Amino acid sequence: MPRVWVNESAAREIRRGALHVYAQNVEGVEASDGDWVEVLHGGETLAYGFFTKGSSIPVKIYSWGEDDPWEVISSRMEDLFVQKKRLYDESFRWVFAEGDLLPGLLVDVFKDVAALRINVKGLERFKEDIADLIVDHGVENVVERNDGKSRLKEGLPLRKGLLRGRKHKTVIQEGAVKFFVDVLKGQKTGFYLDQRENRIFSERFAGGRILDVFSYTGGFGIHMGALGGEVHFVELGEAAAELLKRNIELNNVSGKIFKGDAVDVMRKLLRRGERYDVVSLDPPALIKNRADVEKGKRMYFLLNRLAMRLLKPGGVLLSSSCSHFLTPKDFLGIIRGAAEKESKRIRLMGSLRGQAPDHSVYLPQPETLYLKFAPLWVEP
Ligand SMILES: C[S@@+](CC[C@H](N)C(=O)[O-])C[C@H]1O[C@@H](n2cnc3c(N)ncnc32)[C@H](O)[C@@H]1O
Structure with a gap:
């Protein structure tokens, strides 16, 4: 060997x-x-x-023991399937790379369509075997989403396409709502399963005027709007906005889409005097490496200040960060600093929340803990 x-x-x-x-x-x-x-x-x-x-x-x-690679990968995937099925029945992250002790391998299941992503050179030759194993577990359609730039560092080509089955689109159920998911054309593996529990948590703030900034295909706004109220969605991506329209119709949400940069749109809404009962902020990872930390922190600070200004007195801020370079302590520090600047009193509802439980955190690899979600009361 x-x-x-x-x-x-x-x-x-x-x-x-x-x-x-x-x-x-x-x-x-x-x-x-x-x-x-x-x-x-x-x-x-x-x-x-x-x-x-x-x-x-x-x-x-x-x-640390077994020396046959396919035995290691397949038996681990079998164990993970049983574990994740105890958490979720229909849609779930089956394999979360380092978090699930399979570095560089991501498998998401969206009801009858799976997304597969391989980010390690040696794993690539097991791609077809992994696709067969997924089908053997009852997920007929498998989409390869090997189009992430991290593959280039491993000397792997970028590609995406259908590996098994015939469809790459599906509709999933999440809490009280449905989402249309396009696994081939959506961002990353098609849909952000990591925020699921936080989106369901947000359903209790349905009603009134809701602003969903960085909405992607509607995540938080759809959950709240389906149960009542009027939602303003802010999203930059064209393709995301198209899927968002479909999710608005699918769930009978009363909503309006503002296409454009979040900071520009929030400033425009402020000038127009718009105010909201709830604002959700779910930006993409604003800190992608250590060199970006200070710049990224300034952006989180600005976004949270603008969100606080857009809230009515006593409103709810749902503030997220998926940058693992930003620690939970620093994230709360930024929000506290933003509140001080805006002369607001903020209270966290219990505790800082994190990623959904199918996104396992493996403690020896601390970067596997990355998502932070702060639900806050914001008062003058
Ligand atoms: C983490 S995702 C949001 C996920 C969503 N909240 C959900 O639950 O599905 C971040 C989104 O922000 C969008 N985005 C990135 N930069 C943006 C910007 N400057 N202004 C507005 N949207 C932006 C991306 O296209 C992406 O859809």
């Missing part, structure tokens, strides 16, 4: 459960790009994983 030797520091991390071996900790390589390798420190076998030549994380760990 091909082999990779690591230094003492990486050996310690692997024994603690880490799944990533950084390039500076690799001491020797007897392997080719994409190989399944035995990972050693001196004469001691530590683990097994895939090797990617030239990557800043050349070894991803998948097993």
